[in-house]
Amino acid sequence: MIRFPSDIKVVKFGGSSLADAEHFRKVKSIIDADKTRVYVIPSAPGKRYDGDDKVTDLLYECFRLAENSESIDSVFDRICERYDDIIRGLGIDLDLSSEYQHIKWAMLHHAGRDYAASRGEYLNGRILAEYLGFDFIDPACMVKFFDNGTFDSELTNKRIGEVLANHKNGVIPGFYGSMPNGTIKTFSRGGSDITGSIVARAVLAEIYENWTDVDGFLSADPRIVDNPKKIKYVTYRELRELSYMGASVLHEDAIFPVRFAGIPVNIRNTNAPEEPGTMIVSQTDYTDPDTVITGIAGHRGFSIITIEKAMMNSETGFGRKVLEVIEQEGISFEHLPSGIDTMCVILKTDAIDSIKKERIKNSICMAVNPDSISIEDGLALIAVVGRNMVKAKGTAFKVFKAVAEAEINIKMIDQGSSELNIIIGVDEKDFVSAMRSIYAEFFK
Numbered sequence: 297m298i299r300f301p302s303d304i305k306v307v308k309f310g311g312s313s314l315a316d317a318e319h320f321r322k323v324k325s326i327i328d329a330d331k332t333r334v335y336v337i338p339s340a341p342g343k344r345y346d347g348d349d350k351v352t353d354l355l356y357e358c359f360r361l362a363e364n365s366e367s368i369d370s371v372f373d374r375i376c377e378r379y380d381d382i383i384r385g386l387g388i389d390l391d392l393s394s395e396y397q398h399i400k401w402a403m404l405h406h407a408g409r410d411y412a413a414s415r416g417e418y419l420n421g422r423i424l425a426e427y428l429g430f431d432f433i434d435p436a437c438m439v440k441f442f443d444n445g446t447f448d449s450e451l452t453n454k455r456i457g458e459v460l461a462n463h464k465n466g467v468i469p470g471f472y473g474s475m476p477n478g479t480i481k482t483f484s485r486g487g488s489d490i491t492g493s494i495v496a497r498a499v500l501a502e503i504y505e506n507w508t509d510v511d512g513f514l515s516a517d518p519r520i521v522d523n524p525k526k527i528k529y530v531t532y533r534e535l536r537e538l539s540y541m542g543a544s545v546l547h548e549d550a551i552f553p554v555r556f557a558g559i560p561v562n563i564r565n566t567n568a569p570e571e572p573g574t575m576i577v578s579q580t581d582y583t584d585p586d587t588v589i590t591g592i593a594g595h596r597g598f599s600i601i602t603i604e605k606a607m608m609n610s611e612t613g614f615g616r617k618v619l620e621v622i623e624q625e626g627i628s629f630e631h632l633p634s635g636i637d638t639m640c641v642i643l644k645t646d647a648i649d650s651i652k653k654e655r656i657k658n659s660i661c662m663a664v665n666p667d668s669i670s671i672e673d674g675l676a677l678i679a680v681v682g683r684n685m686v687k688a689k690g691t692a693f694k695v696f697k698a699v700a701e702a703e704i705n706i707k708m709i710d711q712g713s714s715e716l717n718i719i720i721g722v723d724e725k726d727f728v729s730a731m732r733s734i735y736a737e738f739f740k
């Protein structure tokens with residue numbers, strides 16, 4: 297196995313951190329401030345202001361126009377102008393015009409949607425490498441996908457290790473890699489986070505720093521709760537619960553490679569580098585002196601199937617038969633709260649149209665002959681998440697008290713035995729007030 301120094305950091309900068317020359321300068325001073333920040337993963341330039349376009353979106357637009365045999369000239373020129381603006385603003389000696397020509401030609405000759413999108417990161421990486429004086433390393437030679445388009449994590453891990461062993465430092469564009477036949481393939485949107493994570497794993501980095509435009513993870517959605525507290529430490533498991541419910545800073549698939557290797561992730565703010573940000577770790581003894589929970593997250597858009605049947609608890613195979621119906625519809629269920637004679641299945645509303653609903657009801661009736669069955673939309677779920685809840689008494693009481701004080705009816709309760717979270721379901725119209733009331737109860 298190739299050995300890398302034990303103290304290296306892999307640093308990823310998001311699109312807003314590399315949107316213009318001013319941000320590139322901030323990035324350079326962050327890199328210069330710590331010599332162990334040796335492998336840098338850039339995104340494509342993001343929005344500079346409200347209403348601006350992300351370069352990746354412009355590239356997708358070029359692809360669309362080219363496929364419709366429409367002119368890509370004006371959109372493509374805007375993209376080149378964005379990069380030239382950065383180059384001019386930094387005062388570096390770099391001419392990308394032959395790259396632009398080549399990319400345009402390839403787009404007009406059907407190089408593919410992923411190829412088009414990937415050029416955002418590629419060009420930004422070229423500029424950043426030049427500006428930092430780092431090696432430019434094209435991920436196409438080491439981030440690998442299988443023929444069926446899924447990510448080949450083991451081959452990638454090996455290739456990155458081999459390639460980076462020859463580079464003391466490097467800028468590695470995020471978001472893309474290649475298929476066995478060499479065609480460019482991207483991850484899903486926001487996928488530069490994944491590149492950062494897999495590079496961190498391959499070099500066994502001490503830490504994976506993910507630089508963005510917020511001070512880290514917040515304990516609640518700032519669009520719902522005013523000025524929510526920043527989270528200092530969150531475990532991977534807590535993060536998964538919070539992200540699933542809609543708290544998003546990091547791409548979901550970016551968690552697994554670093555988690556697997558036990559590498560902490562530090563979410564940092566490029567515009568406020570003095571802030572420590574949020575540390576995402578496997579385990580921590582840290583306890584917030586003010587509250588027992590780590591965060592609250594929630595989502596609208598759930599439906600609940602309620603099935604009742606007397607003596608359900610003694611009917612072997614009841615649950616399996618119900619879930620088989622859901623499986624046959626190709627739907628995965630979200631939660632499964634149950635009582636002695638009731639079973640509820642919670643699904644995402646957008647997974648079931650009215651035809652599917654009727655079919656599900658009929659099939660469940662045929663399968664288990666219930667006394668009653670109903671499907672109700674308009675459910676919002678709220679997860680109260682915290683690793684320290686296990687040790688604390690009265691957490692559930694506080695959740696219910698907060699919701700009761702807001703005069704809101706709880707329609708469903710779900711607490712796993714891991715005691716990592718308590719999930720409640722409320723009517724969508726009560727979602728915001730329930731979130732606020734629970735937040736106030738735990739963070740006052």
Ligand code: ASP
Binds near residue numbers: 339340471
């Ligand atoms: N540029 C890509 C996107 O906008 C990937 C990324 O920024 O992570 O989705």
